[in-house]
Amino acid sequence: MKLMTCPINGSRPISEFFYGGELRSMPDPNMVTDEVWADYVFHRNNAPGIKCEWWCHIPSNSWFIAERNTLTDEIIHTYLWGEVV
Amino acid sequence: MNQRRLPLISGEWIDRSQPIEFTFEGTRFTGYVGDTIASALWASGQQILGRSFKYHRPRGILSLANHDVNTLMQSGQKLNIRADVTPLEDGMTLSAINTFGGVMGDRASAIEFFSPFLPVGFYYKAFNSKRLFPFWERLIRNMTGLGQVDFSTPHIRTAKRYDFCDLLVIGAGISGLSAALSAADLGADVVIVDESARAGGSGHYQLGNDPLQLEKTNELLSAVENHPRIRLYTQTQAAGYYADRWIPLLDRDRFTKMRAKTVIAATGAYEQPAVFRNNDLPGVILSSAAQRLIYRYAVKPMNRAVVLVANADGYRAVIDLITNGVTVVAVVDLRESSLKSDVAQTLEQQGISIFLGYCVYEARANPGRDGVSAAVICPIDVNGNPQTGFRQTIACDGIVVSVGWAPAANLLYQAGTKMRFNKRLQQFVPEVLPSGVFACGRVNGVFEFEQKLIDGHRAGLEAAAHLGFDSQIEVTISPELESPSHPWAIVEHPAGKNFVDFDEDLQYKDFLNAAQEGFDNIELLKRYTTVGMGASQGKHSNMSALRILARITGKTPGEVGTTTSRPFFHPVPLSHLAGRGFTPEQRTPLHSRHVKLNAKFMLAGMWQRPEYYAQSGKSREECICLEAQAVRHQVGIIDVGTLGKFEIRGADAAEFLERVYAGRYSKMKIGTTRYALMLDETGVTIDDGMIARLGAEHFYFTTTTSGATAIYRELSRLNTLWRLDCGIVNLTGARSAINLAGQYSRDVLSKLTDLDLSSVAFSYLAVRETHIQNIPVMLMRVGFVGEWGYEIHVAADSAPALWDLLLEAGFEYDICPFGVEAQRLLRLEKGHLIIGQDTDGLTTPIEAGLEWAVKMDKSFFIGQRSLQILAKRPIKQILIGFMLDPNFQGTPPQECHLIIHGNEIAGRVTSVAFSPILNRHIGLAYVKPELAAIADLISIRLSDGTIVSATITPTPFYDPETSRQQEDVTQLQEVTV
Amino acid sequence: MIRRISPNHDRLQSLNGTWRDINGMPSLVSIPGDDRIVANLGIADLSFLTRFGVKGAGAVAWLESQKLEVPDRANTWKPLPDGGIIARLGLTEFLIEDSLHSSFALRLAEACQSVPAKVYPVLRQDAAIVLCGKAIQDLLRQTCSVNFQALSLAEHPVILTLMVGVSVTIIPILPDRYRIWCDGTFGAYLWETLLTIAQELGGGVVGVDRLI
Known part of the structure; x- marks a missing residue:
């Protein structure tokens, strides 16, 4: 079973984690057209590559970011949101 | 019996002092502790051990390496017994599977005559007819199948467990043992596993009668067994390779989930059969199987052998056979020349003919068709084609085959190893291994004994280096002197059966x-x-x-x-895969109270909740009806402790709530509650609850039972992202909640608290913190079921005491515990929707009639922008209330029944029930807006196609003026509709 | 004193043990035969101990202002004077549990009536269990994927993980003494599951008098 390293709790099996989707920034709702907003809300980028993703360590409810290669499933780096990498 | 048993072989696995009696196909046999089923049967001269899957041809021993599928057996309830490796046990009553009338006289072997009509692809072509398939299915089920299931076989579960090590070595043969020692000596914590009953691998049987090899093998084994940092598990299979070196280890009793920091595959290679006519006869056997028979079980494989070889292993096997009493009449070498010329000379001097550049063309069966009577050999040309003009027949009762190997690289492949075909070795070898994974020995293309030791040593050093132990890796492996595998050990034959x-x-x-x-x-x-x-x-x-x-x-x-x-x-x-089966379950602190009250429990998510409380002599529907009536007429009490309960504090607490919920909360007065609707980014309703303001920077809010966990998780993420000055605490499990509802609820409560419960001091939807007999509680006046009532929140460990107090105080008012089903009915009478029941994954507040709970003029909330877009579009459906005719007889509609208008689907029912207080069927449904006028009729289609007519009715159905929440409600007013 | 009920109360009721009220909670203090079990693998319910939780960026400073010595690293614990435990759960959350002789929880709960900013009290209603005996590792190996034997107990680690599917906090106090906390609503399930396995391993329920 795949291992994921929680920045606070260390290396644990992936069953201890919850995937929270790709890290995306919300556009300013007041400044964008309906089309741009709909694209943000409904579309996701499925192209393989290195993505930053939200992950949560369930037992400790710790949210963090994982940089993961979605093609090879290699987890490159995990860090807390807001940390300078 | 046991006519093939050899005299004592040094290192044999059998214990001759412990004979075992067993039966096979009704006949009695004897073997020894340490025998496998196949070795014991072969020792007794029984050659037919099973019948093949398709043609029901007689089959015997092929590999003795857990690949002999044709010798699958059954013993009583135990299925899938692999005779070649399963240890013999006292009392076994074995039978071959897949036969009609037993293994000796299998009537289904007549199928063979039809074989020209059963070509490859037969299954796809012949059984494709829809009309005929049921006939074929019955026939096939009768003819095939690999055992008979006894449905009274007990369900066994074996507990799984976790295990850990620095290095897992898979395979305890020469290279594996060597690798384990090298790594352990440098400090690694090593586990080495082997699927066989004993470790040592081919070091114990591919001997060529070389005592030095045996000695070295035993030396290695002893060192491993005595090493403090090595754990050796035999009869243990490494069943697969999963991410990050997670390997399931299977032994007889359990399934171990091993997490290894490094892995060495020392898994060896599978010996390959040669392809020639009748190569499946009992008596045609792989050389390593013959050697295992001799050295493990002291069984002579045959009396007179023809040995087909194409490598050095073959010549070693010849020597092993001769040394142990088998007459080798001929050695047939597929190669034109071999390096073992000195060995060949010695053999010829002993009267054994060596045929270079020859193949076995055909094996001839004996008259009983249970063994070999002769081998037909002939020369082959440069392309491997048989020159049948020069064939010879050699009488023998067994053909030993040693033509090549295929690497047991399964786990390496699963780990993502890139393999490359090595032309010299004629096998695939690892080219690029994943990080932390290593290979040695035959799976790595190293076959010579001394070289396997060195290769194992190298792998051990590499693994240790990877683990951070100090190790100098300067090891060279010499290339193989001759190829261990032949590129084409296949001989065509016009009559087939090769x-x-x-x-x-x-x-x-x-x-x-x-x-x-x-x-x-x-x-x-x-x-x-x-x-x-x-x-x-x-x-x-x-x-x-x-x-x-x-x-x-x-x-x-x-x-x-x-x-x-x-x-x-x-x-x-x-049984091993099932393990124990852990299914987490949640119980409220009041669980034992519900049990005492005869609750019938239902599973709501992971929670056990009372569906209703059973009363003797009454049906489920009657109980639910009585519970609902008790709430309407006097007072009821229900455990709602499964609700999500959260506390948020901080300067930005109100701001946070304003962003995640659709309503306005920043101006709420302290001591009040408000309905809260939660949307997702697309504007869809996902949850609802109540928000209570307990202080300027202190709110308490509830969610649905099923939404609690996911909502807390997502709110935590948003709090991390937004970095507002607030903190959220999840009190779902820490607090219990009880609803006391009914016209006497205030009377009951006033016996227990000094708090002023008048509607002036404690109005509808207000919240108060107080004590009930020194238990701190929070009270909210709520209206979900439509009666004067209180939702009481309390610390979990005090809930049972509180419940008891409430029941005691309520006794004089006939207080009635009610369950989930009664509550659902009561809320329906008030037209209150349930998120997830009366809404789905696309429902917006507009459609659900919840626009009043959405304040579009806030600066930002989740779902706002999407609602702005949706507001510009026509809505497709709207939630309405309906009632059936007062005198309705017949089957009422159910949830999800469709509303039909002019042959089109115009909506669906989301909730429906019979209301005892209104004496009519009521429900909620979505319909197209143009059909949603009050008093209009809608047509609901039942599952069998019948149409039921209903009238659109305003909601709430019961007490539309909310008079039940006003002071001076003493008696139930006559309710007219 | 308010009568408190343990999440595991019903499970223990059916045993033939002796009870005593501790901190207002009926508690199983001894059970016939538990003196033999305790060295091998005993499981006892410690839900009666008083507890206090707090979290937030200001929690460290506030606890120090309450005269507590706070663990300086995430996921570590310190003993409290008079035998209790203060555990740092992750970066900014704390669990304080009293022994029978201390009352930090009560004092802190009172002090929490008016807390400074960024200090958030957490109501703790855990099901609290202690495992004791030499067969603890066998039980853990069947229920939890963390390698406890690789931990250095001298560093006072606190482990937040899943055990038989339930979120738990585990503190190895000693090689033969482990403390486990979980949400009280999962308490019955966790207790029952661990007890079944413990009994198979030759262990069972012990009364708290055996341990304290």
Whole structure:
């Protein structure tokens, strides 16, 4: 079973984690057209590559970011949101 | 009996002081502790051990290495017994599977005569007819199948466990033992596993009568067994390779989930059969199987042998046979020349003919068809084609085959190893290994004994270095002197029956036919022919199939490639996979109270909740009805402790709530509550609850039971992202909640608290913190079920005491505990929707009639922007209330029944129930807006097509003026509709 | 004193043990035969101990202002004077549990009536269990994927993980003494599951008098 390293709790099996989707920034709702907003809300980028993703360590409810290669499933780096990498 | 048992062999696995009695196919046999079923039967002269899958041909021992699928047996309730490796046990009553009338006289062997009509691809072509398939199915079920299930077999579960190590070595043969020692000596914590009953691998039986090899093997084994940092597990299979070096280890009793920091595959290689006519006769046996018979079980494989060789292993096997009393009449070498010329000379001097550049063309059966009577040999040309003009027949009662190996690289493939075909070795070897994974020994293309030791040593050093132990890796492996595998040990024959895959009864010509039909790619070839899909999963057949395809298509084996290797390596019993089965369950602190009150529980998510409280002599519907009536007429009490409960504090607490909920909360007065609707980014309703303001910077809010966990998680994420000055605490499990509802609820409560409960001091939807007999509680006046009532929140460990107090105080008012079903009915009478029941994954507040709970003029909330877009569009459906006729008889509609208008779907029912207080069926449904006028009729279609008419009614159905929440409610007013 | 009920109360009721009220909670203090079990593998319910939780960026400073010595690293614990435990759960959350002789929880709960900013009290209603005996590792190996034997107990680790599917906090106090906390609503399930396995391993329920 795949291992994921929680920045606070260390290396644990992936069953201890919850995937929270790709890290995306919300556009300013007041400044964008309906089309741009709909694209943000409904579309996701499925192209393989290195993505930053939200992950949560369930037992400790710790949210963090994982940089993961979605093609090879290699987890490159995990860090807390807001940390300078 | 036991006419083939040899005198004492040093290191034999059998214990001659412990004989075992057993039966096979009704006949009594004797063996010893340490025997496998196959070795004991062979020792007694029983050669037919099973019948093949398709043609029901007699089969005997092939590999003795857990690939002998044709000798699968059954003993009582135990199925899938692999006779070649399963230890013999007292009292076994074995039978062959897949026979009609027993293994000796299998009537189904008549199928063989139909074999020309059962070509490859037969299954796809013949059974495709829809009309005829039921007939075929019955026939096939009777004829095939690999055992008879006894449905009274007990369900066994074996506990799983976790385990950890620095290095897992898979395979305890020469190279594996060497690797384990090297790594352990440097400080690694090593686990080494082997599927056989004892470790040592081929070091104990591929001897060529060399005592030094045996000595060295035993030395290694002893060192491993005594090493403080090595754990040796025999009879343990490494069943697969999963991410990050997670390896399931299977032994007889349990399934261990091993997490290894590094892995060495020392898994060896599968000996490959040669393909010639009748190569499946009992008595045609792989050389390593013959050697195992001799050295492990002290069984003479045959009396007179013809040995087919193409490598050094073959000559070693010849010597082992001769040393142990087998007459070798001829050695047939597929190669024109071999390096073992000195050995060959010695053999010739002993009167053994050596035939270089020859093949075995055909094996002849004895009259009883249970063994070999002769081998027909002939020379082969440069392309491996038989020159039948020069054939000779040699009498023998066994043919030993040593023509090559295929690496047992399954776990390496699963780990993502890139393999490369080595032309010299004629096998695939690892080219690029994943980080932390290493290979040594025959799976790595190293066959010579001394070289295997060195290769294991090297792998151990590399693993230790990877683990951070200090190790100098300067090891050189000498290349093999001769190829261990022949590129083409396959002989065509006009009469066929030269088998490539013994599990599936596939002959050489089946592959030619498949390629001709266009299935000329390894993936297609596999699926069309079914090669490698039998119970041994291609261990003895995939390589041959690959070579055949390469020859047909003119490609190299490397270009043809292999199909995907998948777990499990050998079959895994379901009892081991099932484990204990952990199913978490949540109980409220009041659970024991519900049990005492005869609650019938239901599962709501992970929670056990009372559906209703059973009363003797009353049906479920009657109980629910009585509970609901009790709430309407006097007072009821329900455990709502499963609700999500959260506290948020901080300067930005109000701001946070304003962003995540659709309503306005920043101006709420302290001591009040408000309905809260939660949307997702697309504007869809996802949850609802109540928000209570307890202080300027202190709120308490509830969610639905099913939404609690996910909502807390997502709110935590948003709090992390937004970095507002607030903190959220999840009190769902820490607090219990009880609803006291009914016109006497205030009377009950006033006996227990000093708090002023008048409607002036404690108005509808207000919240108060107080004590009930020194238990701190929070009270909210709520209206979900439509009666004067209080939701009481309390610390979990005080809930049972509180419940008891409430029941005691309520006794004089006939207080009635009510469950989930009664509550659902009561809320429906008030027209209150339930998120997830009366809304779905696309419902917006507009459609659900919840616009009043949405404040679009806030600066930002989740879902706001999407609602702005949706507001510009026509709505497709709207939630309405309906009632059936007062005198309705017949089957009422159910949830999800459709509303039909002019032959089109115009909506669906979301909630429906019979209301005892209104004496009518009521419900909620979505309909197209143009059909939603009050008093209009709608047509609901039941499952059987009947149409039921209903009238659209305003909601709430019951007490539309909310007079039940006003002071001076003493008696139930006459309710007219 | 308010009568408190343990999440595991019903499970223990059916045993033939002796009870005593501790901190207002009926508690199983001894059970026939538990003196033999305790060295091998005993499981006892410690839900009666008083507890206090707090989290937030200001929690460290506030606890120090309450005269507590706070663990300086995430996921570590310190003993409290008079035998209790203060555990740092992750970066900014704390669990304080009293022994029978201390009352930090009560004092802190009172002090929490008016807390400074960024200090958030957490109501703790855990099901609290203690495992004791030499067969603890066998039980853990069947229920939890963390390698406890690789931990250095001298560093006072606190482990937040899943055990038989339930979120738990585990503190190895000693090699033969482990403390486990979980949400009280999962308490019955966790207790029952661990007890079944413990009994198979030759262990069972012990009364708290055996341990304290």
